[in-house]
Amino acid sequence: MTSDTGVHARAGRLELDSSLTADGPSAFDAVISPDWGMKSTPNGGYLMSLVLRAMGRVFPLHDPLTATAHYNEQTEIGPARIEVETIRVGRTLARGMARLIQGDRERMRVLAAFGTLPAASGHPLYSVPRSFDLAPLDECTAVVVGTPDGGRASVREHFDVRYDPSSIGWVSGAPTGKPQIRAWVRASDGSEPDRHLLPVVVDALPSTAFDLGVDTWVPTVELTIHQRARPAPGWLQCAWDSTLVADGMLEEDGQIWDSAGNLVAMSRQLALLPRSAGSSS
């Protein structure tokens, strides 16, 4: 087991709320915080971040390059155990799997490949220009969005989020009809974005489906995140889009760009849309 080599200017709230106590070389006792969720439901990105932190402590390579989480059933606030399996360690990739367990129930499973993230090079062989529009920061709207049923979404209180007004029509009762979220995001405690924060960012904001007039919970079935570079300090510029919302399912594709203009993470999740939420078929 090697130490976590993450570099922080100082410990942020996420790190403080992600404590892991090793129990042998590949198992950890953790406590699922009540402060990173939607009402009593822990945020899927927070859980992903916690599990990846555990895996990164077991493997000799510490950065999650690609990680897929399956949410088998709802994780509860409180004690949990994380068991990490090493599948294969090579020179550039360390592969493994982890289970998040509460009592005798496996709540979540993660399959991932770890490596070493580059500093954003600024000299890629190819990068698309940022293809989404995002209004300037001072034209965006700071609003803390609660749960669909008016509850507290504590996970969002850790972020300073400035929404492009064109992507949150539903906030003022006028859904745009376009399943898009556009926002500037940074941690509200002043900590800078890193490999631990990005998995939370990709899952913390409201669903793209809200601007289709959907106002229910949209539980994640599966979430995959590719991290491609260590983000520069500063505001993140983020976009989520859905391509197809049909037959009780939707996918959400996320992009996170850092303040230096580099694409640092891509995410895709498949989520359940309650049939009552307006499928017209």
Added chain:
Amino acid sequence: MTSDTGVHARAGRLELDSSLTADGPSAFDAVISPDWGMKSTPNGGYLMSLVLRAMGRVFPLHDPLTATAHYNEQTEIGPARIEVETIRVGRTLARGMARLIQGDRERMRVLAAFGTLPAASGHPLYSVPRSFDLAPLDECTAVVVGTPDGGRASVREHFDVRYDPSSIGWVSGAPTGKPQIRAWVRASDGSEPDRHLLPVVVDALPSTAFDLGVDTWVPTVELTIHQRARPAPGWLQCAWDSTLVADGMLEEDGQIWDSAGNLVAMSRQLALLPRSAGSSS
């Protein structure tokens, strides 16, 4: 264990080359065909299809809605064992994992959620219009592309592929500089597309990187496929794009639309780009 309920007009070559012999309720003996690969390397999509077929026989729900494969090391042509673990079965989702093993080595691991694919409804709550350009079929180019080093790519011989000429500049020695593939695709044996064929389609064509002047192997680290509907019979209209090619990695995003104009599958893979292949950083 339930039977495979896939409906075929007749058995296609893929089905014939994907035989599985059950050994108990959750394990199968398989033979990796020499005819679905690149030289002696079995195609990753073919392996994915084979493993998902095994999982679909174990679970009470038979359609892979979201599946993630990690390719730990190269699978070899010849005998293999597939071991399926059921993680959780609910009313709408069956979750599980599978390992493809040869000798004492785990070559590949798949994490997936199965359900029931709808017929393409044509009445989604939301669907983007098809956003990529694809020239009419009779203006596209039928060419069988081999491996980067001039070998046989047997997996491609099972498909009638018509490339949009604007996306295969490298075939005539003039890479376009855009990491895009656009093509019409159907099985050359006359079988119609289904949940088993789509995982092969998403991984069978040349890498998007070739039109960046890259001419090496681009091994897949991880491949995730969302299937969203049963495809209508006929030609598939396909697009692959890379967003970022940098620091030894690239991602390829695929979309498959059926002949009725419905998005039936989305894929994303993270692949390794040899450092020698021109990263300018």
